[in-house]
Amino acid sequence: RKSGSWDPGSRSSRNGGVPVRFSYDHGVPKEQAIQALKDLRPHLLSRFGNQVSDLREHWAENVLSMSFAAVGFKVAGTLTVEDGSLMLDAKLPWVARPFEGRIKRGIQETLDSVFE
Numbered sequence: 001r002k003s004g005s006w007d008p009g010s011r012s013s014r015n016g017g018v019p020v021r022f023s024y025d026h027g028v029p030k031e032q033a034i035q036a037l038k039d040l041r042p043h044l045l046s047r048f049g050n051q052v053s054d055l056r057e058h059w060a061e062n063v064l065s066m067s068f069a070a071v072g073f074k075v076a077g078t079l080t081v082e083d084g085s086l087m088l089d090a091k092l093p094w095v096a097r098p099f100e101g102r103i104k105r106g107i108q109e110t111l112d113s114v115f116e
Helices: 030-048 094-115
Strands: 003-008 018-025 052-060 063-070 073-082 085-092
Touching: 018 094, 030 052, 030 073, 030 094, 073 094, 085 094
Parallel strands: none
Antiparallel strands: 003 018, 018 085, 052 063, 063 073, 073 085
């Protein structure tokens, strides 16, 4: 079983968001993980497309920079993929703080489905 850890930030960022960090041990080479994540995009859009707008994403080697609005609130972050692991650094809106547990579980379950 792959593992992930969630590190909610204790301070707000300048734009009023809550910084969070999620690390995940995927156990595969970096290039394989990047391709698996790129292949996940259509699935995520079909599942969450009606809840997400203004999606922007850009891959630069092993780093995905992304931003989107979810239920009207802005989310931005980077996903850094390495051999064996990845790190998601994001800023969530304050209103999402009560849902951190659900968000973490959703990320964990999605990544588990990709890398198991």
